[in-house]
Amino acid sequence: EPEVTQTPSHQVTQMGQEVILRCVPISNHLYFYWYRQILGQKVEFLVSFYNNEISEKSEIFDDQFSVERPDGSNFTLKIRSTKLEDSAMYFCASSDGTGGRTLGTDTQYFGPGTRLTVL
Amino acid sequence: LAKTTQPISMDSYEGQEVNITCSHNNIATNDYITWYQQFPSQGPRFIIQGYKTKVTNEVASLFIPADRKSSTLSLPRVSLSDTAVYYCLVGGGGADGLTFGKGTHLIIQP
Numbered sequence: 001e002p003e004v005t006q007t008p009s010h011q012v013t014q015m016g017q018e019v020i021l022r023c024v025p026i027s028n029h030l031y032f033y034w035y036r037q038i039l040g041q042k043v044e045f046l047v048s049f050y051n052n053e054i055s056e057k058s059e060i061f062d063d064q065f066s067v068e069r070p071d072g073s074n075f076t077l078k079i080r081s082t083k084l085e086d087s088a089m090y091f092c093a094s095s096d097g098t099g100g101r102t103l104g105t106d107t108q109y110f111g112p113g114t115r116l117t118v119l
Numbered sequence: 120l121a122k123t124t125q126p127i128s129m130d131s132y133e134g135q136e137v138n139i140t141c142s143h144n145n146i147a148t149n150d151y152i153t154w155y156q157q158f159p160s161q162g163p164r165f166i167i168q169g170y171k172t173k174v175t176n177e178v179a180s181l182f183i184p185a186d187r188k189s190s191t192l193s194l195p196r197v198s199l200s201d202t203a204v205y206y207c208l209v210g211g212g213g214a215d216g217l218t219f220g221k222g223t224h225l226i227i228q229p
Contacts, residue, residue: 035217042221089160106211
């Protein structure tokens with residue numbers, strides 16, 4: 001069964017450093033997403049990406065964040081200058097987009113996550 | 120997106136059937152209902168999705184009454200490995216991100 005993969009599984013960085021989290025979505029999927037989950041809290045939507053551009057983003061996704069699909073398989077999340085409060089699990093997800101916004105039938109498949117620790 | 124309400128936690132025993140009910144009074148006409156499962160330090164995993172009446176797959180059943188203002192996830196004969204957080208979500212599709220609530224922490228005891 002196809003699955004979303006993420007690397008690294010753990011990332012430790014110093015405050016102020018840049019980090020890039022990597023994801024390989026399911027190959028025939030069209031929509032890509034990033035979520036984060038601070039320890040003990042809810043899973044929070046960050047951004048969605050379609051057709052090589054950002055489709056939607058939450059208020060969490062400020063100028064410190066960026067996403068990119070550098071090639072046909074990878075999808076990355078960059079945090080330019082990490083803060084202590086960026087420590088969280090970051091999940092990538094993808095969907096095939098068959099449902100679309102009006103139908104709400106898209107199933108999003110999540111990766112195993114990257115645990116980011118900012119010291 | 121419609122807001123959902125579900126119990127914060129539930130306990131049950133191995134071999135029992137577990138039913139988790141979710142309220143979504145403001146569900147829109149086009150909204151589907153989706154349930155996810157999450158184990159500690161893992162990503163949410165899709166369980167089941169439905170629009171109305173009953174949906175069944177190899178893992179669970181989903182019961183949705185005619186007014187669609189609630190839904191019930193039914194897990195038959197649970198085991199210890201079903202201990203997880205279960206999320207009920209409504210709507211979301213395409214570019215829209217999913218809105219997760221706090222979910223229901225299901226604890227299965229021997």
